[in-house]
Amino acid sequence: ETGVTQSPTHLIKTRGQQVTLRCSSQSGHNTVSWYQQALGQGPQFIFQYYREEENGRGNFPPRFSGLQFPNYSSELNVNALELDDSALYLCASSLGEGDSPLHFGNGTRLTVT
Amino acid sequence: QKEVEQNSGPLSVPEGAIASLNCTYSDRGSQSFFWYRQYSGKSPELIMFIYSNGDKEDGRFTAQLNKASQYVSLLIRDSQPSDSATYLCAVKRSNFGNEKLTFGTGTRLTIIP
Numbered sequence: 001e002t003g004v005t006q007s008p009t010h011l012i013k014t015r016g017q018q019v020t021l022r023c024s025s026q027s028g029h030n031t032v033s034w035y036q037q038a039l040g041q042g043p044q045f046i047f048q049y050y051r052e053e054e055n056g057r058g059n060f061p062p063r064f065s066g067l068q069f070p071n072y073s074s075e076l077n078v079n080a081l082e083l084d085d086s087a088l089y090l091c092a093s094s095l096g097e098g099d100s101p102l103h104f105g106n107g108t109r110l111t112v113t
Numbered sequence: 114q115k116e117v118e119q120n121s122g123p124l125s126v127p128e129g130a131i132a133s134l135n136c137t138y139s140d141r142g143s144q145s146f147f148w149y150r151q152y153s154g155k156s157p158e159l160i161m162f163i164y165s166n167g168d169k170e171d172g173r174f175t176a177q178l179n180k181a182s183q184y185v186s187l188l189i190r191d192s193q194p195s196d197s198a199t200y201l202c203a204v205k206r207s208n209f210g211n212e213k214l215t216f217g218t219g220t221r222l223t224i225i226p
Contacts, residue, residue, distance in 0.1 A: 033213070042117070043157065043203050044215030056213055091158055101147060104213060107156040 003027060004105035006091050012111045013081050021076040023091030033075040033102065034066060034091040043090055049074055050094045078110075086112045114140050117178070119202050119217035121212055128226050132189040136202030136217055139216045146185045146203040147214065157201055161187060192224045 013019050015056055025032050031050045033044035045058035049068035051063030063079040072093070088109050093101040118137050126132040134148075145164050149190055154222035163169045163176040163185065175188040183205075199219040205212045 035214075040218070042203075042218050045213040045215070045216070048213065058213065070178045088156070101145075101159050103159055104156045109154075 004091055004093050006089075006105040006108050009106065010109045010111075012113065015081055015112055017081050018077065018079045019081060019093075019110060021032060021078075021110070023076070023093075023105060025072040025074065025093035026103070029095055030072055030094035031094045032068055032072065032090045033094070034074070034076050035092070035104075036060075036108075037088040039083075039087070039089060046076070047097050049069045066091060071092060081112045083112050086110060115217070116140060116215050117150050117202055117204055117217035119220045120172075120202075121218055123223050123225045124219040124220055125225055126192050128192055128194060128224050130192055132192045132196065132222055132224070134187040134189075134200050134202075134222065135183045136187075137186070138202075138204045140204070140206065141180075141183065142206050143180075143183075143204040144207050145212075146176070147205070148174075148176060148187045149201040149216075150196075151201055151219065152198045152222055165205060175200040189222075190205075194224045194226055197222060197224045 001041040005024040007022045013068045034046040034050040037043040050070045065077045068074045088107045090104045090107045092104045147163040151157045156225045162178040163178045169176045173190045177186045201219045202217045203214040
């Protein structure tokens with residue numbers, strides 16, 4: 001049990017729509033990271049939030065945005081969905097100040113049609 | 114050149130034998146190295162991490178790191194059918210929690226009963 005909870009588990013959206021994915025961090029963790037894993041690929045880093053501020057971003061367009069709340073839970077928002085956004089979205093929480101390996105939540109499977 | 118390279122497989126190993134999974138990385142500044150196991154349709158699960166050159170053993174798993182050769186491997190002894198999964202290698206530039214993970218595309222391992 002990693003303590004990281006993601007919702008929803010599965011989601012189907014239409015091209016052009018917007019989607020919000022949610023992540024509840026493990027207790028005591030102040031950093032949350034989001035990754036996208038397309039079929040047959042390794043996870044790709046989207047961005048990371050530390051104490052409610054974005055402090056790292058991968059090669060994703062601005063239509064991928066996020067939030068981290070005072071309780072350290074987080075949202076990933078994707079606007080103007082494209083077919084290539086279909087993927088498994090993974091959230092992981094950690095202690096930003098120290099060295100702690102990432103443990104992922106169960107993920108959200110997004111399908112864009 | 115990909116930042117993290119793995120043989121995509123599939124790698125087939127008889128039950129009870131040793132499975133050997135390999136990974137090379139291009140960034141000499143990488144400091145932390147991780148192995149994740151991913152069952153089909155599930156999120157990646159951390160099974161090993163290693164920071165120093167040499168071997169690190171945990172049960173049936175041994176991680177091996179050679180920074181000079183930019184090479185990290187995972188050995189699975191006494192392979193079981195439940196070990197059949199995709200194994201993802203990931204590297205990080207620092208030992209701090211707020212550094213992103215860079216993943217390979219994974220090696221699909223099949224244990225043959």
